[in-house]
Every structure is written in C-alpha cells, then in structure tokens.
Amino acid sequence: MAPPGKEEVEIKESVLFGKYRLERVLGNGGTATVYLATHLGLQEVRAIKRISKASEGYRQFRKEGLILKSIRHPGIPIVYDLEEDEDYGYLIEEYLEGENLFEMVKEQGPLSTARTVSIGIQICHLVHHLHSAKTNPILYLDLQPKNLLLCHDTVKLVDFGLAAFPGEEGGAAGTPGFAAPEQYAGELPDERTDIYGIGAVLYFLCEGESPRQDGTSAGLRRIRQRRLRRIIRKCLERRREKRYPSASQLETDLKRVCALPAGITGGKQGGEPFPIVVAFAGNRPGVGTTHLAVGLTAYLRDQGFLALYAEQNRSGAVRELLRNSRKSLDRFGSAAVFGLSVRPFLGENVRLDERSWQVIVKDLGVWSREADAKGKQDWDVLVEVRGGKPWNSPLGVCPSPGVVVWNFSLKSGAGRREFVCAPYFPDPFFPAGRARRFYARLSGRCGIERGGVSGRGLEGARQLVRRAGR
Structure with missing residues (x-):
C-alpha cells in the first residue's frame, strides 16, 4: 500500500x-x-x-x-x-451515506418498473415540498441522477447550487441532458422546469441514459410499461404548458402505474412489528442456499420492497463480495451491491435495529444439529433447500420448514403444497423469466404479497409450517 x-x-x-x-x-x-x-x-x-x-x-x-x-x-x-x-x-x-442514482444504474443497469416508480414517487414528494414552502417556494433546477442519493432506500436530494425562487433567474442552464428546454433558452424557470427534470431522471432509471434533446419518442418506445411511458412523455414535453402543472399531480399518476408494497399491515404474534423474516437453510453443503436467498432478496428489491439479505453463517461470502466490489458498511451494518442491501455475519451477539426493513432474508447456510439444539428460531418462515440431483439426499433436516425447495431439480414434490421446484438461473442479483415466476410463488408462500406484507399472508405461511411438521 x-x-x-x-x-x-x-x-x-x-x-x-x-x-x-x-x-x-x-x-x-x-x-x-x-x-x-x-x-x-x-x-x-x-x-x-x-x-x-x-x-x-x-x-x-x-x-x-x-x-x-x-x-x-x-x-x-x-x-x-x-x-x-x-x-x-x-x-x-x-454527511449522507449512500450512492447516487447515476452510480447505481451504471453498476446494475436499468431498474425495474416498480423500483423506478418507487424512487420517482419519493422525488416527487421532495420537489412538492420545495415548491410548496410557505414563505418562499423553491425551484431546484438541477434534477439529475448525480444529485439524488439512495441512502438506505430513502432518496436524498443534494447540491442546491442552482436553486432559485420563482421569478428569479435560474443562473446556469443545469446539467446537459437533464435541463429543460427553457433553461437552455434563458427563459425564467417555474415549477414545470423541475417537472421536466423529474421526467429526465425517470427516463434515465428506465434506460440507463439521458433523454434525447431532439425529440424523445424513439427512446420512449423502449419503455415497456405503457402508463409509465405516457407519464415520462408528458414530463418531457418541450412546451412546458403541456407538462404536469405540479409534482403532486405527477406523484398521483405514478402511484397508479403498478402495485407497490402498500406498507406494513397487521403484526406478528404477541403484537411485535414487522419486518417479516424468511430464513433459508440447506440440508447439505452445495445445494445453492445462498444463491436462492440472494435471489429472493433481489426479486423483492425489484418489486419495490425494503429487503435485506442477512448472512447468518460463517462462510464469509458477503465480506468477500464487499472486498471485490470495494464497498464498506454503513451505520446500519449493511452495504448496497448491485442495488441489493446485504449484511455480513457480524457475530451471534450483535443486535442491530431492523425495524426499517419490510423483509429480512436470513441465510443460515447448512442446517446444523448445534442450531437445532439451541432452539433459537428468530424467523417467521423457514425455507429448507434440498438438492435435486440423484446423488443429493432427499431427506430434510430442518424442524418444520414452511417451504421446501428442490434446487436444480426435476422432482415434482409429489403435489404437496409446501414443496417448490427452483429453476436454474445464473445470476441471483438479477432474477428474470422463470426465476422471477419462481420467486413470485415462493414469496406468496412466505406471506409476502404484491401489495405489501400482510398478517393474513403470514398466517397462511404459518399454516404451511404446521402442515409440514405433521
């Protein structure tokens, strides 16, 4: 060094x-x-x-x-x-800990519709707060990915160097590719100037590049979700009178694009608050427990959930991942890799505040007799992973798993509801296609519903636990 x-x-x-x-x-x-x-x-x-x-x-x-x-x-x-x-x-x-949206998209590529909408709603809320300030409304005038940080899944707005009050000159024209046409023309900005900036940021999150300045219709056609495409097109109108008149109206339309987690409803037994905790444990080494646990966390991330992958074994895989990606832990004991919040194993006696997460996916590694003897079941649903190859043991080792996953398998599970077959997919950080459909089924079995985490869904998962224990 x-x-x-x-x-x-x-x-x-x-x-x-x-x-x-x-x-x-x-x-x-x-x-x-x-x-x-x-x-x-x-x-x-x-x-x-x-x-x-x-x-x-x-x-x-x-x-x-x-x-x-x-x-x-x-x-x-x-x-x-x-x-x-x-x-x-x-x-x-x-001092804000987090990465800006430019770095995040360049690292992991364009975001899913749900994540784009979730981030967009937060940006709208921020801009509306500025525009509706009681004494002096504030125009931000430089909305671009490098000025928006994602800190523990909360969007933060930084660098107010171009901010102005309505009726004032906006100073510099803003960031090329994200500034509104009236900024280049030297015209007085207004609230709709920031609406253009929001649309440009949404476009970047979907496409990984800034919108074209000479007409954006070609790029917009690549955005698959029609309602989101219409919203972005309206934000990016060259004539400001055709844009949304306010950030609050834009936020309302974004909320109609797709079903986002509506928040945490219900509660656990004894009145404990969520998060819901899903634990993964393998019946032997090499059956893909970590792969499947990371994949579920990534799927939930793409659905707009606040999800954390927590390593609860001594493999050291997360620390190796952080070294390779040159990431460090924040004050919550976690780090973001490919937009995925991960936490390494910090020791059995370390207890961190986990109330800000909606779902925590714990990777127990291989289930051990020692863990069984301790009887510490700090999870709501246990997913047991079994290998599906002829040389893998078909016998379970976990006490009353809620769901059993046959990994890389052709087995059908004999029709039992608690059995799920996992398809092969190479990259757990970006599950797609068959893997996404698999995780949709698995998350439903774990009580995690598309519109949020519900007590009713969790009770359904508990019924599977009781059925599996018979």
Whole structure:
C-alpha cells in the first residue's frame, strides 16, 4: 500500500474553527471541494463544502446555505452552520451515506418498473415540498441522477447550487441532458422546469441514459410499461404548458402505474412489528442456499420492497463480495451491491435495529444439529433447500420448514403444497423469466404479497409450517 501523499497528510492534520477535523476529500466539483470531517466535541461526521470567496459562485453558495437552512425534510441534508475565514466560505452539513442514482444504474443497469416508480414517487414528494414552502417556494433546477442519493432506500436530494425562487433567474442552464428546454433558452424557470427534470431522471432509471434533446419518442418506445411511458412523455414535453402543472399531480399518476408494497399491515404474534423474516437453510453443503436467498432478496428489491439479505453463517461470502466490489458498511451494518442491501455475519451477539426493513432474508447456510439444539428460531418462515440431483439426499433436516425447495431439480414434490421446484438461473442479483415466476410463488408462500406484507399472508405461511411438521 502506497504511503499517504503530502496533501492527504495535511488534510488529516487540519482542524477548522477549532472543532472540525478534516478526514479526507469526498469530491471536487467546479469551484467547490467537499470534505469528510469529524466534529471533535460530538464525535459525529459532517460534510463540509468549501468555496473560494474570489469565485464567481460564492454569492450563490451563500444563498444555497440559507435555502437549505430554511428547509426541514428527511430527504434533504441538515445544514448545521455557515462559516467563513479570510479566503473561503464553508457550509457544514449532514454527511449522507449512500450512492447516487447515476452510480447505481451504471453498476446494475436499468431498474425495474416498480423500483423506478418507487424512487420517482419519493422525488416527487421532495420537489412538492420545495415548491410548496410557505414563505418562499423553491425551484431546484438541477434534477439529475448525480444529485439524488439512495441512502438506505430513502432518496436524498443534494447540491442546491442552482436553486432559485420563482421569478428569479435560474443562473446556469443545469446539467446537459437533464435541463429543460427553457433553461437552455434563458427563459425564467417555474415549477414545470423541475417537472421536466423529474421526467429526465425517470427516463434515465428506465434506460440507463439521458433523454434525447431532439425529440424523445424513439427512446420512449423502449419503455415497456405503457402508463409509465405516457407519464415520462408528458414530463418531457418541450412546451412546458403541456407538462404536469405540479409534482403532486405527477406523484398521483405514478402511484397508479403498478402495485407497490402498500406498507406494513397487521403484526406478528404477541403484537411485535414487522419486518417479516424468511430464513433459508440447506440440508447439505452445495445445494445453492445462498444463491436462492440472494435471489429472493433481489426479486423483492425489484418489486419495490425494503429487503435485506442477512448472512447468518460463517462462510464469509458477503465480506468477500464487499472486498471485490470495494464497498464498506454503513451505520446500519449493511452495504448496497448491485442495488441489493446485504449484511455480513457480524457475530451471534450483535443486535442491530431492523425495524426499517419490510423483509429480512436470513441465510443460515447448512442446517446444523448445534442450531437445532439451541432452539433459537428468530424467523417467521423457514425455507429448507434440498438438492435435486440423484446423488443429493432427499431427506430434510430442518424442524418444520414452511417451504421446501428442490434446487436444480426435476422432482415434482409429489403435489404437496409446501414443496417448490427452483429453476436454474445464473445470476441471483438479477432474477428474470422463470426465476422471477419462481420467486413470485415462493414469496406468496412466505406471506409476502404484491401489495405489501400482510398478517393474513403470514398466517397462511404459518399454516404451511404446521402442515409440514405433521
């Protein structure tokens, strides 16, 4: 490993205003530099944006700080302070852990309709909040994938450098490929300018590229879902009077595109809240337990669920995955790989807050007698994975599994409802075709319904557990 450079050492030794220790550079853009810093008194991380007072953008920088200071929303970073010294201005704000939508789509490709709609609804809610601010409505004017972060499945809007109030000049024209035609023409922007930006972001999530500026009909024809295609086309109209008049109306239409998880309804026995926990265990090594568990989590991700793959075995597979993809754990103990939230095995005594997830898929690895003896069944449904080859043992080892999966198998399960046959599919991070149909059946057996997780569906899964235990 190469020794740290002089600039890196100088940054590590820098303390601003007697309380912010600079750790490293997070990014450079235009005339500004963003640092990761630690508040020495509170021992909390902050993001610090620095810009030269001699810069042409310094006035807009101060305006950005004042705008952010006036906004309170979970999807907008908190501004703690606005500082300055002889040469620079500093904006001290909340440090956000997550990846931007540009990085996410470039890593995993275009998103499913459900994920696109889910993210789009959150963006609309954010933009509506800005447009409906009581004292001074705010126009964002730079909606593009790099300014939208996905933090633990929550969309966050960053970089208000071009934000303006209605009736003001919007400054720069925005990001090429995502700016509205009136921004290029130097016309005064309004709320419909941000509607165009939302449509351009939705197009990018579906297609992996920005919309064409010389008429978008050719690209839009590639978007399979007709209702979503019509919505994006309306957002991207060159004449703003043909676009949606407000973000709230756009959000209403997006909610009609497909059935998204409607939230968590019902509860577990004893009044415990969800998430629903589905555990996978193999009856022997090499039967594809991890492959199937990752695949279910990816399927639920594509359906718009907040799903987590949790490694509950000592294989070290997730840590190896994180090393290969150069990802690190966030404060929730998880990381996003190909848009999939994964958590490595952190030890049997580590307990993290899991209430923000709708579904947790636990990979127990191979079921062991030790695990059976402990009797700790911290799951709602147990899926036992058995190999379907002639040399694999057909006998189960798990106590009362809710569902038995024959993997890579031609077996029919003798007509028993708790048996499901898994098809072969090479990439568990992106299940498609037969694999998607398989997971639709499996998730239904586990009490996870298309419109959300319901107590009634969970009770059906419990009946399968009781039937399998007979």
